[in-house]
Amino acid sequence: MVIPGEAPFLSSASLHGTADQTPCRILLVDDDNALRRTLPHVLAQEGRSFDECPNLGEAIARLERTRYDLILLDYRLPDGTGLDLLDWLAHARRDEAVVMISGEDAIDAAIGALRHGADDFVRKPYHVAQLQRAVHGALHKARLEQSNQIMRQRLQRSERLHRYLVERAPDLIFTLSPDGLFAYANPRVESMLGYSGEQLVGKSFISLVLDEDVPRIEALLRNTLDGQRHGQSAEVRLRRCEPGTSRPGASLVTVALNVVAIQSQTRDDDPHRPPDGVYGVARDISERKRAEEIITFQAYHDQLTHLPNRILFKDRLELAIAQAQRRGGLLAVMFIDIDRFKLVNDTYGHAEGDHLLRGIAGRIKQTLRKGDTLARLGGDEFTVLLPDIAQPEDAEIIAQKIQRALDEPFDLRHGNFLATVSMGISVFPRDGEVAELLTQHADIAMYQIKRAGKNGFRFFDPDLNAHYRERITLENDLRSALANNEFELHFQPQISLSKRRVVGMEALLRWQHPAHGLIAPTAFIPVAEEVGLIGDISRWVVDTAAAQLARWQGLGFTDLRLAVNLSSQDFDRDETIDRVADRIAHHRLQADRFDVEITESVMMRDTAEVMGRIRRLRDCGVGISIDDFGTGYSALGYLQKFPVSSLKIDRSFVTGLHAPGANPIISAITGIAHGFGLHLVAEGVERADQAARLQSMGCDIMQGHYFSEAVCADDAERWLTHTEHLLHHQPS
Ligand code: C2E
Ligand code: MG
Numbered sequence: 001m002v003i004p005g006e007a008p009f010l011s012s013a014s015l016h017g018t019a020d021q022t023p024c025r026i027l028l029v030d031d032d033n034a035l036r037r038t039l040p041h042v043l044a045q046e047g048r049s050f051d052e053c054p055n056l057g058e059a060i061a062r063l064e065r066t067r068y069d070l071i072l073l074d075y076r077l078p079d080g081t082g083l084d085l086l087d088w089l090a091h092a093r094r095d096e097a098v099v100m101i102s103g104e105d106a107i108d109a110a111i112g113a114l115r116h117g118a119d120d121f122v123r124k125p126y127h128v129a130q131l132q133r134a135v136h137g138a139l140h141k142a143r144l145e146q147s148n149q150i151m152r153q154r155l156q157r158s159e160r161l162h163r164y165l166v167e168r169a170p171d172l173i174f175t176l177s178p179d180g181l182f183a184y185a186n187p188r189v190e191s192m193l194g195y196s197g198e199q200l201v202g203k204s205f206i207s208l209v210l211d212e213d214v215p216r217i218e219a220l221l222r223n224t225l226d227g228q229r230h231g232q233s234a235e236v237r238l239r240r241c242e243p244g245t246s247r248p249g250a251s252l253v254t255v256a257l258n259v260v261a262i263q264s265q266t267r268d269d270d271p272h273r274p275p276d277g278v279y280g281v282a283r284d285i286s287e288r289k290r291a292e293e294i295i296t297f298q299a300y301h302d303q304l305t306h307l308p309n310r311i312l313f314k315d316r317l318e319l320a321i322a323q324a325q326r327r328g329g330l331l332a333v334m335f336i337d338i339d340r341f342k343l344v345n346d347t348y349g350h351a352e353g354d355h356l357l358r359g360i361a362g363r364i365k366q367t368l369r370k371g372d373t374l375a376r377l378g379g380d381e382f383t384v385l386l387p388d389i390a391q392p393e394d395a396e397i398i399a400q401k402i403q404r405a406l407d408e409p410f411d412l413r414h415g416n417f418l419a420t421v422s423m424g425i426s427v428f429p430r431d432g433e434v435a436e437l438l439t440q441h442a443d444i445a446m447y448q449i450k451r452a453g454k455n456g457f458r459f460f461d462p463d464l465n466a467h468y469r470e471r472i473t474l475e476n477d478l479r480s481a482l483a484n485n486e487f488e489l490h491f492q493p494q495i496s497l498s499k500r501r502v503v504g505m506e507a508l509l510r511w512q513h514p515a516h517g518l519i520a521p522t523a524f525i526p527v528a529e530e531v532g533l534i535g536d537i538s539r540w541v542v543d544t545a546a547a548q549l550a551r552w553q554g555l556g557f558t559d560l561r562l563a564v565n566l567s568s569q570d571f572d573r574d575e576t577i578d579r580v581a582d583r584i585a586h587h588r589l590q591a592d593r594f595d596v597e598i599t600e601s602v603m604m605r606d607t608a609e610v611m612g613r614i615r616r617l618r619d620c621g622v623g624i625s626i627d628d629f630g631t632g633y634s635a636l637g638y639l640q641k642f643p644v645s646s647l648k649i650d651r652s653f654v655t656g657l658h659a660p661g662a663n664p665i666i667s668a669i670t671g672i673a674h675g676f677g678l679h680l681v682a683e684g685v686e687r688a689d690q691a692a693r694l695q696s697m698g699c700d701i702m703q704g705h706y707f708s709e710a711v712c713a714d715d716a717e718r719w720l721t722h723t724e725h726l727l728h729h730q731p732s
């Protein structure tokens with residue numbers, strides 16, 4: 001930046017333009033008529049025009065109307081002296097050049113005339129050349145003065161313009177002395193920083209800079225003053241004036257700062273001369289910063305709860321791990337999942353779900369310290385980072401606090417909701433040294449809590465990991481099991497003691513895993529339900545069982561009943577139910593020999609859809625068996641509502657037959673079955689005395705290891721034809 005040493009506003013041509021070409025008006029004031037006539041000729045030149053008058057009065061009258069460039073003025077006039085006119089001109093602040101022409105030869109007259117403001121004095125008689133020189137000289141001088149005047153005016157205008165630009169600038173414009181003190185600040189400083197320009201003069205610029213930014217800005221100013229010729233820029237936070245003082249306070253303005261050295265230009269420009277100071281412009285970008293912050297906030301925070309999101313959590317966790325590593329300290333990660341959240345969301349709608357999420361987030365947050373991070377990973381999953389714990393048990397204390405924070409129910413639109421959470425905790429470095437592993441391990445521990453019945457917390461245990469991995473493999477293998485034909489149906493016979501023969505078979509699913517061998521349904525059915533594979537599996541079961549029954553009916557076992565187990569999820573859709581009817585028709589089965597076993601939980605889902613599907617099965621002749629009867633719900637109203645055809649006494653009652661109080665339950669169940677006209681089957685009969693006891697209590701059909709385990713179709717068929725194999729056990 002160059003401060004002009006010389007204003008280059010006027011070209012030299014305009015300054016030195018000669019009077020000759022430019023139009024110019026000359027007034028002759030003389031009482032000598034002859035002279036008035038001749039002079040215009042003598043002085044004639046292109047551009048010059050002449051007026052004349054014989055006395056002072058007329059001259060003033062003309063001057064009042066017209067501006068002249070030059071007056072040729074006689075000293076003695078009929079009504080006064082030339083000096084009077086000079087006085088008039090001075091008084092009227094006129095700038096006409098005047099050449100006095102006079103017969104007076106006293107030097108005093110000449111001096112008097114020049115004193116009164118005449119530009120030249122020519123004594124009569126004169127040489128024409130002498131007069132011409134005087135006229136030329138006076139005109140030239142007048143022109144010069146005019147030019148100067150114009151230049152001054154232009155300079156003034158220019159300065160006013162620049163001052164206006166600087167003072168009205170929307171940015172803070174300032175200059176600093178070479179030692180970094182304010183030399184000037186435009187009025188914008190008042191609204192931007194709360195100081196007046198004068199207050200700042202002499203104050204150091206650095207004193208306004210936020211401490212954190214000081215080293216950067218000091219370096220920037222140093223570079224600028226060290227002759228860095230290019231402008232430098234930086235973003236800096238300046239401290240606004242503490243109201244009522246002249247000291248910087250806590251409120252900040254973020255500015256984009258541009259500074260450049262002030263280098264006055266001189267003729268002998270020395271590039272190594274130190275600068276005269278710093279010129280700076282600071283633009284308030286607080287608004288832009290705020291907008292940027294909002295955008296960043298959105299990228300790193302969850303919209304619903306305004307908590308940090310997964311990305312920010314990972315960031316903070318990584319940072320905390322690095323710090324803990326340096327310190328040799330511990331940290332904990334908690335994985336929190338809300339229990340039964342899906343229920344709220346599905347039953348009451350998303351708005352209530354959101355309300356609950358926000359409420360729970362708020363309560364959890366209250367239990368944490370300032371440096372802890374609570375993040376929402378999505379859905380109903382939250383994570384907590386405890387970046388600095390003294391021992392793992394500290395995390396346990398927080399978990400307990402979180403549980404207590406949820407003791408009070410949440411006020412939902414449909415009533416109170418008591419929320420519980422399942423929490424898993426992992427500790428650095430014990431359970432992992434990287435962010436992902438720690439989070440994953442906390443997740444695994446949480447999952448264990450879920451499986452163990454929710455509402456609780458536990459630490460990660462490396463053994464869990466093995467289970468977890470198994471579970472993942474299981475899930476993957478299960479997906480390909482159907483295609484790879486790895487399922488099998490085994491059949492467990494049901495014996496009528498009174499008829500002394502097999503009256504039914506229960507089809508039980510087995511998974512012949514290529515690596516792990518035979519897997520029981522309890523190990524994989526819940527997984528299949530969870531990952532949505534159960535529908536396909538159930539249809540395979542229905543197909544296979546129906547084909548098997550067709551074969552046995554074909555062999556003449558037309559009284560034989562065959563039961564399949566369906567999952568409660570099969571009643572969420574039509575496919576499996578339709579498949580049963582379809583297979584019965586396809587194989588032309590006697591439909592009343594086909595049973596579907598369902599648990600009481602299906603009955604409890606008392607919706608029109610579920611009820612409709614059960615009816616449809618019943619309408620096509622299929623029997624409905626309540627499996628594990630007596631273990632689920634005590635409300636038996638559904639027995640009246642639903643067309644149930646048989647009850648299966650759960651194994652637990654059979655096992656506990658001798659326990660006090662067990663008999664009344666079995667008696668009650670037998671009573672119910674007889675009362676409602678239902679078939680009754682006892683499950684899990686393992687011993688002869690159990691069979692005898694059940695028979696004496698009115699239960700005739702039984703199933704259990706005492707007779708046979710579930711066996712493959714061929715073996716089951718053998719037992720159909722040789723019932724005595726089974727019946728050799730029969731109590732006498
Ligand atoms: P469930 O329907 O109550 O089947 C009876 C279970 O008790 C069978 O176990 C059977 O092997 C076992 N069991 C039979 N007699 C005795 C005994 O005397 N003592 C003992 N301790 N156990 C006995 P399994 O085959 O492991 O099946 C377990 C459960 O898996 C079944 O209970 C049923 O709920 C489910 N399940 C089996 N097959 C299927 C299927 O094809 N589809 C669906 N959705 N679930 C199935
Ligand atoms: Mg069953």
Ligand code: MG
Nearest residue numbers: 627628648683
């Ligand atoms: Mg059962």
